[in-house]
Amino acid sequence: MIRTKTLLLVVCLFLPLSLFAGETPSPEGAKAYFIDLKDGETVKSPFLVRFGLNEQMGIAPALADWPDTGHFHLLIDKKPPNPNRPISNKNLHLHRGQTEATVELSKGMHTLQIVMGDYSHIPHNPPVMSERISVKVE
Numbered sequence: 001m002i003r004t005k006t007l008l009l010v011v012c013l014f015l016p017l018s019l020f021a022g023e024t025p026s027p028e029g030a031k032a033y034f035i036d037l038k039d040g041e042t043v044k045s046p047f048l049v050r051f052g053l054n055e056q057m058g059i060a061p062a063l064a065d066w067p068d069t070g071h072f073h074l075l076i077d078k079k080p081p082n083p084n085r086p087i088s089n090k091n092l093h094l095h096r097g098q099t100e101a102t103v104e105l106s107k108g109m110h111t112l113q114i115v116m117g118d119y120s121h122i123p124h125n126p127p128v129m130s131e132r133i134s135v136k137v138e
């Protein structure tokens with residue numbers, strides 16, 4: 001009996017999330033990329049990150065549910081995000097539709113990855129992300 005109740009509770013907790021998950025389709029061929037940062041590059045902190053997006057997709061501020069659009073996120077020292085969940089607030093959201101950001105990082109090696117999110121900060125399906133690059137901060 002206790003086991004059944006626990007199972008029911010677990011199902012109830014996860015069902016709404018799974019129904020909500022990553023339903024915004026990404027346009028075919030959409031690509032996000034770093035405009036001038038390259039894998040293995042050495043940079044001086046603070047440095048400017050410029051976000052690139054090819055013509056298949058447009059940029060919209062968060063909360064604007066416009067077709068084939070999204071806003072940029074920068075993941076620093078993180079694994080690729082769960083595609084079914086909103087991108088955490090611990091990451092940088094360019095929620096006003098910005099296309100560049102000044103980033104300050106401690107000295108040493110860091111990984112950077114761009115991930116597009118829809119109006120509700122959830123990655124598109126399939127996700128539109130850059131390569132995860134490594135930079136050395138001096």
Ligand SMILES: [Cu+2]
Binds near residue numbers: 071072073094095117
């Ligand atoms: Cu966001």
